[in-house]
Amino acid sequence: MNDGGLDRVKIPDARPDARPDATPDAAPVALRRSQDAPRDTVPDAGRRRFLTAGALVVSFTLLPRPRDAFAQNTTTTEAGTFTATAPQLPGSLKTTPELDAWIRIDPAGKVTVCTGKAELGTGIRTAFLQLAAEQLDIEPHAVTLITADTGETPNEGYTAGSHSVADSGTAIFNAAAQVRALLLQSAAAQLHVDAATLTTQGGEIVAADGRRLSYGDAVRGTNLHRAAQPGVPLKPPAQFRVVGRTLQRVDIPGKVTGGESYIQDMRLPGMVHARVVRPPAYGATLASVDGARIERLPGVLKVVRDGSYLAVVADDEWRAIVAMRELMAAAQWHAGPPLPDPATIHETLMKLPAQEIKVADQTGDAAPAARTLEVRYSKPYMTHGSIGPSCALARFDHGSLTVWSHTQGVFPLRAGIAEMLSLRKDQVRCIHVEGSGCYGHNGADDVAGDAALIARALPGRTIRVQLMREQEHTWEPFGPAMTTHATVSLDANGTIVDWRYELWSNTHNNRIENAGRLLSAQLLAQPFTPAPPKPIPMPEGGGDRNSIPLYRVPNMHVQHHFIPDMPIRVSAMRSLGAHMNIFAIESLMDELALAAQADPVEFRLKHLDDPRARDVIQLAAQRFGWQKRVPRAAAARAGVGGQSRGVGFAFAKYKNLMAYCAIAIEITVDHDTGRVDIERAVAAVDCGQIVNPDGVRNQVEGGILQTSSWTLYEATTFDTRRITSFDWSAYPIMRFSSVPKRVDVHLIDRPGLPFLGVGEAAQGPAAAVLANAIADATGARIRDMPLAGERLKAALA
Template sequence: MSETLPLSIINNRRMSKWVRFQSDRTVRLSVGKVEIGQGVLTALTQIAAEELDVAIDRFAIVSGDTRDAPDEGSTSSSQSIEMSGRSVRLVTAELRARIIDRLARRLNCSPSDIAVDDGAFLLDDEPTGHDYWNFAGDPDFADDITGTARPKDPAAYKIVGQPVPRKDLEAKVSGAAFIHDIARPGMLHARTLRQPARGAKLTSLDEAAVRRAARGNFRVVCVGDFVAFVGDDETVVQRAAVAAPAHARWDNVRQLTPSQQEAAWYATQPSDDRFVGDPVPEAIAGEVVTATYSRPFVAHAAMAPSCGLAEYRDGHLQVWSHTQGVYPLRNTLADILGLSREQVTVRHAHGAGCYGHNGADDAAFDAAVIAMQLPGHCIRVQWRREEEFGFEPVGTAHMTRIKAVLDAAGKPIDWTCEVWAGSHVQRPVYGGNMLTHEALPTPPPAPKPNDPPEAAGGGGTRNGTPLYDFPAKRIIHHLALATPVRTSSLRGLGALPNVFALECFVDELAEKAGVDPVAWRLSHLSDPRARWLIENVTDRCDWASRGAGGDGKGLGIAWARYKNKAAYAAVAVEVEVDQEVHVRRAWIAADAGLVINPDGAANQLEGGLIHAVSMTLKEQVKLDGDGITSLDWETYPILKFSEVPEISTVIIHAPNEPTLGMGECTFGPTAAAIGNAVKHALGVRIRDMPLTRERIAAAIMG
């Protein structure tokens, strides 16, 4: 059986690692996935409560803790319910079955005669006097999970599939709730002076000037070219950090130019070229159509600048972080700091939504470096807003060129998607560097270009292969050897730029063929789940009454299956275009198989749509001089309340299908639907994101 077990169980075989029945009649559920605003802990608890038949209020969840929660890698790529959810289901089903077997032997009855009511066992509807907690000390809990128990039939579900509210929201609307709010005895606040980029050398720091600006006591911690201001008064160290850059001199600072902020720049750079899909035909007869689309560098732009806490005491380093992966972070910290893994504990604490690999891990590393210099103190590092925008890894710029060869009837007979992009993932486990590691006396080598393998959905290639019934398809991926600034995973990786390109290009082909874009899609698409969603959205947005367009109002549609294997989403949007694009209404239809928490799912689908509207219309990281110049919310604007569309969402009920990760599935289709709606509104197509006032003016002027 083990070859069919999810990786989470293979890496954490012991039952007691996952579930324990505690003496206060609660159930302790431990998971490696962490809450990043997506409601995953509630969904995982629902699964456990369902399989065990224990009321959901009895659960206490432990999440992301290297002391005793399972190692489930990183919370990313819409994998949590697919992988961790499946694991929790297998573990709890097996535990239930084993305990009931044991009880049945004791009561001399068949296991199927025993029912469970909120953790208490019934025989023929009568209490047996036994419950899970009676068995808490049994050897079952120390056993390995075999994965052989049969989980419940979805038809019997009472908790899974219900809109269970999230417990963690209560603190978040009331007061202290986040890592930023943790206060430890004797805690010291810290702020950093950032090395402008790897290789830069600090030649002087006018400490007296910084102290005059700070007006209070603090220490300066210097390790190589890493500088931190540390003291018990947060206001003082903040003043020091704000003043410091003007009093620091650096040598060997790399210089950037604005030309590097456009994806097209990558086409001029050396790359590691990769090939996926069908071989290139030697000769193929037909009309060649091509178009090029791009997305610039984009920021995660979390609401909260990153924060990390670390305490080095008695040879042990304890770290609190809003990282997506406590075990990968622990391993990286131990390796760089020269500690054994057993000497480091990393515990997850809630942060703001991250949407990928932002400054969270780097802030934890900052705190750890300082803590190693000041043993016995808890160090709290709070990044400043300009630090988060200036130094978090950003989502790479990405250019996609599609070339189709059409037969005489206009049907694509050969399809090539060519991508130029930097690394979409540069977590340390993927060859990236911790920010401050680059400032330490022995910095690591420059990061190697890297991307997730195709089996994991790829990075630059993600969603680059169309799911339409075309006879030959391939991707040529030019992975840049270097990026102008650090890049790493951001919601959807290459899916958003590739779906934007693919689904806009499909509209262009339909127009060329004189065919309605929906009809064109359906005529080249046999997947029934995708067809159902497209037809559903088409009906709801009143596609039939869509006019010829060109009058400033537009309706556009697009769809994708995230990673070509996770959840499906079709999206339609209605736009008005004057000097700017306004998305007024949006319709979502999604198929994520078995949905654990439909309210949480709708929240993710709609949140992904709003995030994509923001990215498509507004967002671009600006580069110049010594680094990123879009350092606040005015230079990096995101969508405001007054710009958010009315959204209507339908989630297909498919309880017998496996759960498909859906946190990123509306992202790409939304971008493409906007591109198509803007074309409908204006009569001209804009292929480069963001679709700003300047780009609209340029498009209209032709």
């Protein structure tokens, strides 16, 4: 991306000494990723308790602790939040209040920070290093970070819903501040001075007379195994040295130089390779297979069969692939039930039994309606399309199982695997290793279940399971298809007076609530039944996420038709229902602006009271150079031929709880081919206190690109027998030739205010802004995704 957006807007409550972004020299970061833990087996429980206690309660006691000392809360939602044990504390300290669950300092002064969140490519590892370093007055490269490991870290449920910095980052920030205060108190006692006269610098405590005490020396006189306290003051933003500045992301060098960065890259000593054979379609069952013949192939170690579950293990990856293909050819299957007609899938979904959820129901005083719009929008099933097919490693040894996985929830995965294998949870350790591409529930959990099953069948060996492309694309849980219907009225002055909105959707959360949610467990001779789907309560929401507009509307009725029956396997995809709901709401705002003969930006501002929402809209419009305009009437430019240009605008506050994001865009439409070229996109974002400005821009830029691909091109296809978009030729994604020519992201920094999750803030606005720009360029309002190609050509015909 270009450097045109590398500014930050200072708002009135910004810190007084705010400085320009600075990128420090790329010092080597002492980052201990969770996959760097011992990989061959789960440590002896007694020895591990001793080591854990010795590292955390330095010099005072070696009290034994249970393995799950930091994992006591297991009631989770898709968003990653769960029942609080200390509700008065900030962030994830609510659920895990012990300071040494987050911050550990050994007698040598080594600082280790733990998080239950997983790095998914959002840059949270870098942000957490900055947060801990800021409050502890040390350099980020002096911090060792452990992420998402059931043997080491707090249980923070799933890494989802843009909660990582807001929940885990807040916990680390506050825990670090309290640990620093305890170190100062200990040092004061050892130096016989007032703690208020001491300062901290570079991992040392400095007295007024020049005497120094290392953090390692100071920790000997205190006990970090204690509950955090509410109300402990943080360092004031005016004194920040690390937070608010760009720090080079610690995960990027390996990714751009070909270093070991992903689980797909992991190679452990003595590792063997496995491949699975999936059924040809939903509901198909294995009738017969000659496994003995396959086991006689060169290098094959074992064919694993249990019911309709089928896999092969070999001493070499290519031999495993050859054996898998032979096993596929040898397997005979009974067909499963047919799939619905894809041509009428939305009508089919709307006719299925639904659980009725009243999301919003408010009635107020308003002028009479003068004009009413009634519209329907839809999105297809969508594939995560991870660039690297899902992969996992596992080893079963002496009754204990270790699984390395790019799951977004190591603790729920551990529980599901333990149930599937009839093991205790303390016999299973799940360690997160970053995967090559995914925001949402792709095949990561399923392949981890595969690795666990196969490892049990070959104890003492480390098993690597890599899905093939067609397996990933065919069997992953897709993003649900959705339909929305809106009836909205304006008064004579062009003000919204009534808003009625309905949405139909399957669940957006089939994550691992029990063993039955694992595909492998469903195929066993004694299969596990998936836990029934449940809606995610608002305000987080699932299919109804962001279904309530932030705009001022006196009469509002929002109804969620939650459909439990799933003709296609579905689960979480980045932003859940927000992608569709904001697409519909912000498309509708442009349609209403046309009906009111109003400029789309002015029309939004007219209906907004939230000053922060107004700030991002005005900033995006200003930096884009938005010119006041009235949207073109339908079909005003249709049939012109050649090319036309248009601009669009869209806004949302993610979940109405997190980051604000406004996007303006300029596009060119080729009327002959239906191609849409994005000339430039300008975004403005308010995510509260900014930890790493470049990290925020990364997420918004990436969100715009990913959502442009979703919205313009992507749709999972199927016929009445099977999924047909099983490779890249059948599932098109944005190519390099189609990425936006320019993306500028402008940030509003609000030091001292809470962190607002930004990872999914762009998904909804980036979808709607394309629909609005296409309508501006062509006069054709397209309400069904994907927007480009044949659908756009048909609209212009």
